Amino acid sequence: MLKAPESHLSTPGFFRVVCLMVMKDLAVETRSKEIVYTTIFFAVSCMLVFAFGFVQEGREIDHVAAGILWVTVTFAGTLALGRTFERERQNETLRAILIAPVDRPAIYVGKFVVLLVLMAAVEVIVVPLVSLMFQVPIFEHSILLVLLLITGTAGFLAVGTLFAAMLVRVKSRGVLLPVVLYPMTIPVIIAGVRGTALLFQPEADLAMAQAWIGMLVFFDTVFITLALWVFEPLMKE
Amino acid sequence: MTLLDFDCVTLSNVSHAYGRRYALKQVSLTCKSGEILGVFGPNGAGKSTFLTLLSTLLDPSSGEIRYGEVAPGVPGAALRARIGLLGHDLHLYPELSARENLEFFARLYGVNDLYQTVDSALKRSGIVDRGHEPISKFSRGMRQRVAIERALMHRPRLVLLDEPFTGLDDVAMRSLSVRLRELRLDGVIIVIATHDLDFSAGFIDRAAILKSGKLVTIETAANKLRSSYEAHIYGGA
Numbered sequence: 314m315l316k317a318p319e320s321h322l323s324t325p326g327f328f329r330v331v332c333l334m335v336m337k338d339l340a341v342e343t344r345s346k347e348i349v350y351t352t353i354f355f356a357v358s359c360m361l362v363f364a365f366g367f368v369q370e371g372r373e374i375d376h377v378a379a380g381i382l383w384v385t386v387t388f389a390g391t392l393a394l395g396r397t398f399e400r401e402r403q404n405e406t407l408r409a410i411l412i413a414p415v416d417r418p419a420i421y422v423g424k425f426v427v428l429l430v431l432m433a434a435v436e437v438i439v440v441p442l443v444s445l446m447f448q449v450p451i452f453e454h455s456i457l458l459v460l461l462l463i464t465g466t467a468g469f470l471a472v473g474t475l476f477a478a479m480l481v482r483v484k485s486r487g488v489l490l491p492v493v494l495y496p497m498t499i500p501v502i503i504a505g506v507r508g509t510a511l512l513f514q515p516e517a518d519l520a521m522a523q524a525w526i527g528m529l530v531f532f533d534t535v536f537i538t539l540a541l542w543v544f545e546p547l548m549k550e
Numbered sequence: 551m552t553l554l555d556f557d558c559v560t561l562s563n564v565s566h567a568y569g570r571r572y573a574l575k576q577v578s579l580t581c582k583s584g585e586i587l588g589v590f591g592p593n594g595a596g597k598s599t600f601l602t603l604l605s606t607l608l609d610p611s612s613g614e615i616r617y618g619e620v621a622p623g624v625p626g627a628a629l630r631a632r633i634g635l636l637g638h639d640l641h642l643y644p645e646l647s648a649r650e651n652l653e654f655f656a657r658l659y660g661v662n663d664l665y666q667t668v669d670s671a672l673k674r675s676g677i678v679d680r681g682h683e684p685i686s687k688f689s690r691g692m693r694q695r696v697a698i699e700r701a702l703m704h705r706p707r708l709v710l711l712d713e714p715f716t717g718l719d720d721v722a723m724r725s726l727s728v729r730l731r732e733l734r735l736d737g738v739i740i741v742i743a744t745h746d747l748d749f750s751a752g753f754i755d756r757a758a759i760l761k762s763g764k765l766v767t768i769e770t771a772a773n774k775l776r777s778s779y780e781a782h783i784y785g786g787a
Contacts, residue, residue: 321661321662321663321704321705322631322659322660322661322662322704323660323662324627324631324659324660325657325658325660330658333654333657333658337643337646337654340645340646340650341643341645341646344645344646344684345645403639404639404640404641404642404643404644405637405638405639405640405641406641406642406643408607408635408637408641409635409637409641409655409700410658411607412605412606412607412630412633412635413630413655413658413659414627414628414630414631414659414660415627415658416627549607549608549609
């Protein structure tokens with residue numbers, strides 16, 4: 314064995330790697346604007362289709378606004394998940410990142426944070442659109458609504474980021490991602506829809522909405538912990 | 551960071567199967583410090599799998615790879631810090647500039663003298679004036695030169711190059727071969743998978759010839775490389 318050379322490397326810590334991944338992905342997205350534009354366009358189109366389908370004479374049918382909001386968020390999220398990892402696959406940059414001497418779960422967290430930022434941009438446009446199309450209040454209990462959106466989106470993306478990374482080398486990944494993702498995230502989607510519907514109804518049930526937020530925090534904790542635990546072994550080729 | 555170091559890489563009866571198909575079968579050999587090992591074979595012979603296994607991105611289905619006295623998986627990041635990989639795809643983000651790409655990977659490896667290292671890498675790849683331009687605007691040869699510098703920037707002990715001469719003109723090919731000789735003098739273990747027998751015969755120390763995943767021979771005489779290759783691959787030797 315050779316004597317170890319004098320170190321010219323200071324391996325970055327966990328949060329440093331997360332920051333590097335986030336800054337790199339945001340820089341790439343700023344140049345291409347591919348994911349944010351396509352995801353927003355898709356989300357708005359989806360919302361409009363639902364709005365024309367479920368609104369009759371200016372009135373929505375049976376309080377569907379919350380459901381449509383979350384269906385739009387999950388569909389748009391699936392698109393963003395697929396494209397984010399497709400970008401890493403095209404030039405095999407994921408391999409270059411995986412071979413770097415960094416904590417691999419930090420790569421997962423970096424991708425997760427970037428996707429959260431992208432989905433926040435989508436929701437900033439979609440939520441007011443829901444309010445406009447379905448005449449639902451979004452400012453009355455805005456803090457709870459924001460908390461529901463953050464925790465719900467985080468739960469969905471926690472699982473989605475893991476699955477999208479796992480499927481990045483699978484040929485039929487475009488089909489497989491929603492097939493494996495939606496059944497796993499049903500509890501998150503139900504909690505998001507129920508909690509949001511409670512805030513959108515004429516007399517908001519704040520206590521129950523908070524309970525759903527609590528449930529989403531629990532799901533997020535479980536999903537993120539599991540993802541951090543399994544990410545490294547799952548990323549072996 | 552305390553760098554792990556090793557003076558040889560030893561494969562003992564290494565096999566790897568993708569499902570039922572064996573990409574590599576019972577390969578045993580040792581690569582030593584200060585050696586350039588060429589890996590040759592027709593398409594599908596197992597050259598890329600061989601490099602991927604050495605890079606630790608893939609675990610052997612059976613057999614063992616030891617880096618000096620250390621088996622992979624035990625030291626993890628410390629071992630990966632000593633490996634430089636250039637894949638068939640270039641591991642670069644086309645939306646980012648050459649400088650941004652190099653800086654991102656240098657930071658990921660925790661290179662201490664970051665700007666000096668990146669400047670030096672840009673100089674070596676001959677694109678100092680165009681370092682700020684997106685990689686997507688570069689020719690294949692220019693991208694290849696940047697990709698090679700990306701793989702070598704952190705001064706790895708083990709350098710794995712998959713078709714490093716693709717897209718390079720004669721001058722760049724000669725320049726790379728000079729660079730590889732310099733690395734050899736520094737005690738770096740270099741493994742090159744290539745189809746370019748005649749050019750690489752000029753600087754490799756040994757040639758491992760693979761056919762259908764099996765190591766059919768190790769050729770040490772440069773002047774016999776082509777005849778040995780043809781005899782083993784086409785002649786049924």
